[in-house]
Amino acid sequence: MSPPSxxxxxxxxxxxxxxxxxxxxxxxxxxxxxxxxxxxxxxAGLPGRARMVGQALGRAPKKMQLPWxxxxxxxxxxxxxxxxxxxxxxxxLLEAEGVVFEDGRIDMVRFSPERAIDRMLWxxxxxxxP
DNA sequence: GGGCTGACCTACT
DNA sequence: CAGTAGGCCAGCC
Numbered sequence: 001m002s003p004p005s006x007x008x009x010x011x012x013x014x015x016x017x018x019x020x021x022x023x024x025x026x027x028x029x030x031x032x033x034x035x036x037x038x039x040x041x042x043x044a045g046l047p048g049r050a051r052m053v054g055q056a057l058g059r060a061p062k063k064m065q066l067p068w069x070x071x072x073x074x075x076x077x078x079x080x081x082x083x084x085x086x087x088x089x090x091x092x093l094l095e096a097e098g099v100v101f102e103d104g105r106i107d108m109v110r111f112s113p114e115r116a117i118d119r120m121l122w123x124x125x126x127x128x129x130p
Numbered sequence: 131g132g133g134c135t136g137a138c139c140t141a142c143t
Numbered sequence: 144c145a146g147t148a149g150g151c152c153a154g155c156c
Contacts, residue, residue, distance in 0.1 A: 018153085037138050048151055054137040055153060071137080079137040086137080135155085143147080 021045055022056040029070040032097040032124075033113045034106055036074040054079070069093040076106040098124050 021044040028043070029035055035043075037050035046052065057068045069090040073079045080087035082104070091101065098119075099111055109115065 038140085041138090046152095048139075049153095050138040050151085051136065052138090052152060058137060059154095068137080073137080074139060090137090133156090136153095139150085141148090143145105 018046065018052065019056040019059065022053050023060055023064060023066055026053075026057065026066050026068065026071060027064075029067055030113050030116050032099060032111070032119065033116050034070050034072050034076075034094065034099060034108065034111045035113070036072060036076075036108060037079075038074060040071055070097075072106060072108075074108070076108045077104065100124065 022040060025040050025044040029040075037053045040053045041047060041050045044053070053071065057066065057071065060066050060068065072090075078087050078090050080090065094106070095101065099106060111119075
């Protein structure tokens with residue numbers, strides 16, 4: 001069977017639609033939470049395409065007001081070179097949301113959306129075990 | 131048409 | 144902990 005023209009395979013979500021999913025996933029990140037590129041790609045329905053997330057964010061229009069600062073790499077570090085404008089801006093925005101940097105790194109587990117409820121109940125800073 | 135780059139990830143050594 | 148290797152896909156020259 002011939003695939004209908006205009007419609008592509010599942011691997012190619014189609015041009016802007018692919019970025020659209022990524023933008024939507026990033027916009028769905030709760031306040032004060034951080035996710036890595038792989039997680040965003042997975043939430044967007046594009047497993048393994050972490051790189052495309054970066055490009056999508058870079059090509060995202062500013063009018064979108066996308067919380068791009070809530071996306072960091074798997075090491076819990078800002079993907080921008082230390083000292084760069086973007087890097088400082090991202091760190092400032094994250095700290096403004098309550099994200100704590102430990103030795104220039106973020107605890108991806110502590111600030112994951114799953115733990116967001118814990119921080120909302122128990123508050124940040126103190127990590128307690130019930 | 132081909133080849134390199136990139137806001138990366140995972141796994142193994 | 145650091146370094147290497149493989150993967151994955153869109154844009155640009």
